Amino acid sequence: MTIRTPRLGIRRAAAPLVTLMLATCACGPSAAPGGAAGPASSAADRDAGTSAAAAPTSLPSPAGNAPTGPGTSAASTTPPAALTAVPPRGPALAPASCVDRYFSAMTPAQRVGQLFMGGIPAAPLDQDRLRTLRNNHVGSIMLTGRSSAGIQATRALVGSVRGQEDQAGGKKVGMFVATDQEGGQVQVLSGPGFSAIPSGLTQGSWSTTTLRGRAADWAGQLKSAGVDLDLAPVADVVPASLGTRNAPIGRYSREYGHTPDAVSSHSAAFASGFAQSGVKTTLKHFPGLGQVLGNTDTTANVTDAVTTATSASLTPFRDGIRAGSPFVMVSLATYTKIDSKHVAAFSPTVIGQLLRGGLGFQGVVISDDLGDAVAVRSFTPAQRAVNFIAAGGNMILTVRSDVVPAMAQAITARMQQDAAFRAKADDSVRRILTAKRDAGLLTCG
Secondary structure, eight states, X not given: OOEETTBBOBOOOOOTTOOOOOOOOBBEEOBOGGGOBOOXXXXXXXXXXXXXXXXXXXXXXXXXXXXXXXXXXXXXXXXXXXXXXXXXXXXXXXXXXXXXXXXXXXXXXXXXXXXXXXXXXXXSOOHHHHHHHHHTTOOEEEEESOBOSHHHHHHHHHHHHHTTOOEETTEEOOOEEEEOEEETTEEOBOSTTOOOOOOHHHHHXXXXXXXXXXXXXXXXXXXXXTOOEEOOOBXXXXXXXXXXXXXXXXXXXXXXXXXXXXXXXXXXXXXXXXXXXXXXXXXXXXXXXXXXXXXTTTOSSXXXXXXXXXXXXXXXXXXXXXXXXXXXXXXXXXXXXXEEEEEGGGOHIIIIIIIIIITOBOSEEEEXXXXXXXXXXXXXXXXXXXXXXXXXXXBEEESOGGGHHHHHHHHXXXXXXXXXXXXXXXXXXXXXXXXXXXXXXXXXX
16 A cells, blocks of 8 residues: 555565565555645555445446446556566465365365455554354454554464464465564554564665564564464665655655666565565555655556656565565556556456566455445445455455455355456466465465
């Protein structure tokens, strides 16, 4: 995400010897009340106590699998001429012997639940939200908001969450428990045992060796707290000429530097350190929020009129994918030189042609926050969920648990009506289960 106050916008490597283990919420800071900047949490960090009216579950009947809703039209089927396919990189799909066993043992509702990462406050445990997620078989959790409770209290909360894991074929289906722990104003977890992590710009001023070591320490703290996925690092390149006028990233010093090489090397070091401690990471916010002015968490119609399919600013994503990143978060901005008709998360061109085809990504494509971001409020929650899966996305991030039932019902209905859509949803479940297998969350013996 991008950022807000007080909530994180979910939002996001080069060395070929580095293995990136996972992929901001795209999440990030947000504007403080009255327009003043303040500590940001993430789209994910929306007010933990806010509850919205249940979203409609019915959808218009779009043609085929094209994204639906206001301002959308069928995506072009002609790939941008500049795209050059590269050999697939990143995690390979798991052998059928493990993932297929889990997949086959799951009920249809359990499979749909795997497509979601739902938000719950990092402290205290919200039983109502947890119950909503459990009733919908949600397969991954994001800790949101702000907690200064420390490692031990967080571990106890995570233990309660994991106690709600589904079973399939007599075996637990492990959950990813994620959070937004970038540093600076985007750090959900603090208190006893957690380090105060500096901003991305400060991290970018260190040597990559120093950053890798510090990142390993930060990841070890998350691991001790029961968290196995960080919605970071930010792979967005904010030009120095734009700087703090870039609302989602530059305003909060979330970037590692102002050039593709600086961002690539330091996002790689961050991810490598996390991998060393056994915590997955997420590259965000593809194809980059460095060239925009508005924050998609708080602003509609955020547009990038600069980035193309061959822009140098894609280098951190390309290098991270080649190094093996298992998660990439897709932004909610519109990229007019790539696909002017859809926000990136609803764009088959951005996800299918550029990220999958051009950059060869084979891992899990996770959305920025689809539960509360202003950038997608012109769509019902049901439309947001269907549009993302139809475009080729895999895991729907929503910091609001109350919209999950409408989203899940819409996906189930579309799967029953549309074989092509059902195949995409099933493929997404398998990719997510593969990532869980690689993270040790499935019993594959």
